[in-house]
Amino acid sequence: MELNFSELRELVAALNQTDIAELTLKSDAFELTLRKRGTTELSAMAPNAGLASPGPISSVVAPASSPAASGPAEEESKSAPTPDANLVDITSPMVGTFYRAPAPDEPPFVEIGDRIQTGQTVCIIEAMKLMNELEAEVSGEVVEILMQNAEPVEFGQVLMRVRPS
Incomplete structure (x- = not known):
């Protein structure tokens, strides 16, 4: 599954217009989690799933x-x-x-x-x-x-x- 910046922006806008509080997309290459903090603010994280622990x-x-x-x-x-x-x-x-x-x-x-x-x-x-x-x-x-x-x-x-x- 590939997701370019334009598609990501559309996904965030679409999620913003719904009652969904959290959405997670997973593939072999990445994991993306979007969470609403308030009524309109979104937080996104998309680290590479293969990265090692960053340590303390x-x-x-x-x-x-x-x-x-x-x-x-x-x-x-x-x-x-x-x-x-x-x-x-x-x-x-x-x-x-x-x-x-x-x-x-x-x-x-x-x-x-x-x-x-x-x-x-x-x-x-x-x-x-x-x-x-x-x-x-x-x-x-x-x-x-x-x-x-x-x-x-x-x-x-x-x-x-x-x-x-």
Whole structure:
């Protein structure tokens, strides 16, 4: 199956006019997933299915009071507690599935109250069958873990909060 840019643009426009929230096309050469974030905004990913895992990914960290942290994904969150201005958010760098532990029968990478160091793995985000280790970019104490194990996450969604040391 081949899909050129013009056909892709037509597909996005057609999807935008329907009630379909997510569409996935798969072939031997690629996988394309389109997801509606709001009523009109679409997000598309089309990586080559044959690529190897990119390895560890550093977390996107922003102060909890950062205006960049607000947006549609945050508005849609179930319960966005009011963040403490002294806390630092660890956010998801991609759309995927959040995992607290390296395997179902192993302990979580971190728990509330744990002290973490810069570069320490705090969770895994699975995207397109690739396990991406998320590393902390700040040292401190984990004070909140906002996600449940195996829960889907959006790009930029706050996963946990850390009180920097």
